[in-house]
Amino acid sequence: MIRKKCEVLSSRRAGVYHTLTLVAPEIAEVARPGQFVQIAVPEGREFLLRRPFSIHEASRRGGWAGTLELAFLGTGPGTTWLTQVQPHDFLDVIGPLGKPFPYPRQLTNCLLVGGGYGAAPLYFLAKELNARQKRVDMIIGARDQDRVFKQVEAKRLSVSIGITTEDGSLGDRGRVTDILPGMVSRTGAEVVYACGPNAMLRAVAAYCADHGIPCQVAVEELMACGLGVCWTCTVPVIRRDGSGWDNLRTCVEGPVFNGARVWWEKWLREPSVPTQTPPHGFRMEEAGVGGEPWPEHE
Amino acid sequence: MARARVSLGVDLGGVQLPTPVLGASGTFGSGRELAPVLDLSKVGGIVTKSVTLRPVKGLPTPRMVETPSGMLNAIGLQNPGIDEFLEKEGPFIRGVGVPVILSIAGKSVEEFVQVAMRAQHVPGVVALEANISCPNVERRNQVFACHPDAAAEVVGAVARLSRLPVFAKLTPDVTDIVEVADACVRAGAHGISLINTLLAMAIDVETFRPRLGGVTGGLSGPAIRPVAVRAVYQVARALPEVPIIGMGGIRSARDAVEFLLAGAWAVAVGTASFWNPESVVDVGRGIGELLVRRGLRSPADLRARVVVEEEEAGEPAHRGG
Numbered sequence: 001m002i003r004k005k006c007e008v009l010s011s012r013r014a015g016v017y018h019t020l021t022l023v024a025p026e027i028a029e030v031a032r033p034g035q036f037v038q039i040a041v042p043e044g045r046e047f048l049l050r051r052p053f054s055i056h057e058a059s060r061r062g063g064w065a066g067t068l069e070l071a072f073l074g075t076g077p078g079t080t081w082l083t084q085v086q087p088h089d090f091l092d093v094i095g096p097l098g099k100p101f102p103y104p105r106q107l108t109n110c111l112l113v114g115g116g117y118g119a120a121p122l123y124f125l126a127k128e129l130n131a132r133q134k135r136v137d138m139i140i141g142a143r144d145q146d147r148v149f150k151q152v153e154a155k156r157l158s159v160s161i162g163i164t165t166e167d168g169s170l171g172d173r174g175r176v177t178d179i180l181p182g183m184v185s186r187t188g189a190e191v192v193y194a195c196g197p198n199a200m201l202r203a204v205a206a207y208c209a210d211h212g213i214p215c216q217v218a219v220e221e222l223m224a225c226g227l228g229v230c231w232t233c234t235v236p237v238i239r240r241d242g243s244g245w246d247n248l249r250t251c252v253e254g255p256v257f258n259g260a261r262v263w264w265e266k267w268l269r270e271p272s273v274p275t276q277t278p279p280h281g282f283r284m285e286e287a288g289v290g291g292e293p294w295p296e297h298e
Numbered sequence: 299m300a301r302a303r304v305s306l307g308v309d310l311g312g313v314q315l316p317t318p319v320l321g322a323s324g325t326f327g328s329g330r331e332l333a334p335v336l337d338l339s340k341v342g343g344i345v346t347k348s349v350t351l352r353p354v355k356g357l358p359t360p361r362m363v364e365t366p367s368g369m370l371n372a373i374g375l376q377n378p379g380i381d382e383f384l385e386k387e388g389p390f391i392r393g394v395g396v397p398v399i400l401s402i403a404g405k406s407v408e409e410f411v412q413v414a415m416r417a418q419h420v421p422g423v424v425a426l427e428a429n430i431s432c433p434n435v436e437r438r439n440q441v442f443a444c445h446p447d448a449a450a451e452v453v454g455a456v457a458r459l460s461r462l463p464v465f466a467k468l469t470p471d472v473t474d475i476v477e478v479a480d481a482c483v484r485a486g487a488h489g490i491s492l493i494n495t496l497l498a499m500a501i502d503v504e505t506f507r508p509r510l511g512g513v514t515g516g517l518s519g520p521a522i523r524p525v526a527v528r529a530v531y532q533v534a535r536a537l538p539e540v541p542i543i544g545m546g547g548i549r550s551a552r553d554a555v556e557f558l559l560a561g562a563w564a565v566a567v568g569t570a571s572f573w574n575p576e577s578v579v580d581v582g583r584g585i586g587e588l589l590v591r592r593g594l595r596s597p598a599d600l601r602a603r604v605v606v607e608e609e610e611a612g613e614p615a616h617r618g619g
Contacts, residue, residue, distance in 0.1 A: 001334040003575070040573055048364055048519050049572055094335060094575070222362045224369060225572040227335070229327040231347070231373045232362035247355050247376055252331075269358065 025066030031058035033125035037095030038226040056120040071120040111189035115196025126157035145170035205259030215259035228252040310541035317342035317582035322568035323401040343397035353379040358511035368521030372512030431469035431494035446481035457486030467491040489541035523547030534561020551584025561602040
C-alpha cells in the first residue's frame with residue numbers, strides 16, 4: 001500500500017465510459033489484477049471520501065511502463081469530477097489495495113465474465129493469465145452496445161469471446177448468464193472469473209456452484225476508507241470449514257472472493273416493499289418480498 | 299525575539315500524550331492497518347475500534363452513506379471480541395510506542411466490566427474509553443449515555459474495578475450533556491470523550507427505503523463539528539478540572555484549536571483519516587506551528603481560552619436551548 005501524488009498522463013472517453021492513465025510506477029510495479037486504488041477527489045461539501053477504482057491495467061514494461069489505467073462511469077459528483085481532470089494534473093492515490101484474483105495452479109482453461117465497466121480488471125487479468133500460458137475466453141455483457149467495454153481488446157486477449165446486450169444491439173440479446181453454459185462447455189472452462197454488477201456475480205456464482213466450477217468474483221460494496229479501518233464494506237462469507245460465516249471487508253479480505261462462499265442471499269437481500277403506493281414514476285419493487293426484519297443483529 | 303520552546307505534549311490528569319491529537323475510535327483500527335501510509339510514531343495516541351466481550355458480526359450493508367459535509371455509518375460494533383482482539387492486536391499495541399486507549403463496549407454493565415478486566419493488563423494501553431454512546435445498537439436503552447444514571451452505573455463499575463483511567467464517551471443526543479458528564483465523573487470517570495456520532499437517517503427517494511441496512515446510523519464529519527464544539531464548551535465550563543478529549547469533524551489544526559479553545563485537553567481525528575490517513579499527524583504538526591506563531595508553549599495554553607462575555611452569554615450555557 002503506497003500513497004502517492006500521481007500525474008495524469010491521459011484522460012479520455014471510451015464509449016460511455018471514461019479512462020484515466022496515471023503515472024504511478026511504484027503502484028504499477030506491485031499491482032495485481034483484482035486490486036484497486038483509492039483516489040482523493042477534492043475535499044468539500046460533496047466530496048468527503050475517496051473513491052475506489054479497480055485497476056484496469058498496470059503496465060510494467062514497454063512504452064506505458066509505470067502507468068496505471070482506470071475505467072469508470074461518471075455518475076456521482078466524485079466520478080464526474082474525475083472525468084474532468086486534465087493531463088499533467090496530479091491525483092492523490094493510495095494503492096494497490098485488496099486481495100487480487102488468484103491464478104490457477106493446474107487448471108488451464110479460464111473463462112472471464114464481465115458486466116459493464118465492471119469488466120475493466122478482467123483485461124489486466126487476461127494478460128497475466130496469457131503470460132502464464134492459460135487459455136482465456138471472455139464473456140462481456142452490458143445493457144446496450146455503447147456500454148460493451150472494449151470488445152476489440154477483449155478479442156485480442158482471448159481465444160474466443162461472447163457478447164451479450166440486454167437490448168440485443170450487439171452480440172446475443174440477453175444476459176451473460178444466458179450464454180454462460182454454452183461458453184463453459186465450448187471452451188472447456190475449468191475456472192471462472194467474474195467482475196461486474198453484484199446481481200450478475202450472484203447468477204454466475206450460482207451456475208458455477210451448481211456445476212462444480214471454481215469461481216472467483218470481485219465484488220463491490222460501499223466503502224469509506226479502503227484501508228481496513230471503517231468496516232463499512234463488509235460482505236457475508238461462509239468459512240472455508242463451513243463452521244459459520246463472517247462479515248469480511250471488501251477492501252482487505254476482498255474484493256476478490258470465492259463465489260461459492262459468498263452468502264449471496266444474506267448480502268443482496270431482496271428489497272422490502274414501501275408500505276404506501278408510491279406516486280407514479282417511482283420504481284416499485286416486486287410485491288410480496290418481505291425479507292428479514294431489520295436491523296438484524298448477532 | 300527569543301521564541302519559547304514549544305512542546306506538543308499534554309497531560310490528561312496523569313495520562314501523558316506526546317501530541318494532543320489522537321486517532322479516533324472506529325476510524326483508526328488499532329493503528330496497524332494505517333501503518334503503511336502513516337508514521338505512527340508521530341501520533342498523539344490511538345483509540346482502538348470498540349471491543350466487546352464476545353464477537354459481534356454487525357449490521358447488514360449498506361453500512362455507509364455520504365451526506366453533505368458528513369457521512370452516516372451503521373456498522374453495529376462489528377469486532378472479534380476481546381480475547382481474539384488481544385491475541386491479534388496485543389503484540390502490536392505493546393510495541394507501537396505511542397499511547398493506546400482501548401475503547402470498550404457492551405450491552406450490560408457486566409459485559410463492560412468483563413472487557414475492561416481483560417483489557418487492562420495489556421502493556422501500552424494507558425486508558426479505557428467506555429463507548430456508552432454508540433447509536434448503532436439494538437435498543438435505545440443500550441445507549442447508556444442517554445441517561446445519567448445508566449451512564450454512571452456503567453462507568454462507575456468499570457472505574458471501580460479497573461486499574462486504568464476511564465474516559466466516558468458521550469453522545470450529544472441528549473437534553474443536557476453536562477448532567478450526563480457530571481454523573482459519569484461523580485461515578486469515577488477520569489475524563490470525558492466528546493462526542494460520538496449523532497443518530498441520523500437517510501432515505502432513498504427512488505426506492506422509499508432507508509439508505510442504511512441498519513435503518514438509522516451515526517453522523518460524523520465536518521457537519522457535526524459545531525455540535526461537538528458546543529458540547530465540549532458546555533462540559534468544560536461545568537467541569538473545568540476534568541480532562542476532555544474533543545472530537546467531531548476535525549480536519550485541520552484550526553478545527554482542532556477550536557476544540558482546545560472550547561475546553562478540550564486533547565482532540566481526536568476521525569472521519570478525516572478516511573480521506574487523508576495522515577490527518578492525525580498533519581493536525582498535530584499544524585497545532586505546533588500555530589503555537590509557535592502565537593508565541594505559546596503548549597496546547598494547554600489554549601485550553602478553554604474562548605472569550606465569552608458573561609452578559610452576552612445569556613442563559614448558563616449548560617442548560618441548553
